């Protein structure tokens with residue numbers, strides 16, 4: 001009989017370490033056929049009650065990039081994309097130029113990685129956040145109050161790219177190619193976003209917006225108790241821009257107004273979102289918006305491929321802040337500058353959460 005003592009003797013850290021050392025990830029837990037999730041995955045009541053808040057049936061803006069190089073159509077696309085970045089912080093692009101084959105291959109490659117036999121995967125399980133290749137469950141496992149139901153493969157693409165031979169063979173070519181495709185799309189989008197602020201298209205390229213690139217291949221396996229945990233808890237992304245591709249399994253939600261909006265899987269679509277750093281350097285014009293992933297209740301794993309873009313993280317003392325071109329007596333800076341050192345410290349000191357960088361820098 002449960003006496004209640006278990007609650008008091010429960011050692012969160014010990015349980016986390018046992019799980020981490022088992023190297024099986026949540027994929028392994030899911031495959032073991034468990035019907036109840038370990039206690040350390042159970043989210044606090046405030047997180048759980050918010051999961052029940054209704055999601056509206058609106059959708060994030062959809063932007064067609066087919067005529068992006070036409071003088072006639074470009075201004076309209078600039079307007080659409082900057083409006084989406086100002087009001088939603090999230091949008092989906094189609095006709096972005098990435099071949100359908102490449103979209104399919106990266107999803108298949110990441111799925112294949114996560115679906116290798118547990119022992120094979122376990123040999124590659126390593127928690128080393130700052131460089132090279134990492135495969136682990138919950139990047140912030142030891143920094144968060146409760147764990148979430150996802151595993152990820154993380155590969156640093158720049159400024160110090162992981163050794164190609166360290167990228168798992170099942171998805172090596174796909175990951176390397178994806179970096180190129182994601183960077184191309186991000187460049188196009190950044191040019192449009194720059195124009196949307198009234199700046200030269202090449203402004204963000206000059207700043208080196210893609211000098212730091214982090215690739216992540218997430219897996220959200222079936223969760224037997226999706227009402228007690230999350231796929232990824234609500235957070236904003238820290239960098240400048242994120243490019244995201246998902247398979248056909250639902251789960252991603254974006255905060256809009258008081259509610260959550262489901263980002264429906266759209267074959268051939270790429271999801272783009274504004275990160276905290278871009279909210280700051282655009283002096284609040286573009287919004288970095290909270291998003292989360294629900295724990296997956298479908299038998300098929302949800303796979304997502306994410307690439308984060310940021311200025312060179314090695315420029316530790318370099319200072320970034322609202323672009324002077326955007327400031328005027330009517331529009332003074334609303335954020336102070338930050339250095340990459342500060343950015344890095346903030347990133348690694350806490351669990352992924354909401355707006356911490358933006359809040360911290362607010363004047």
Ligand SMILES: O=C(O)CCC(=O)C(=O)O
Nearest residue numbers: 218232237252293304306
């Ligand atoms: O898997 C997703 O759709 C979202 C992942 C995400 O938000 C992140 O990695 O920052």
Ligand SMILES: [Fe+2]
Nearest residue numbers: 235236237291
């Ligand atoms: Fe995110």
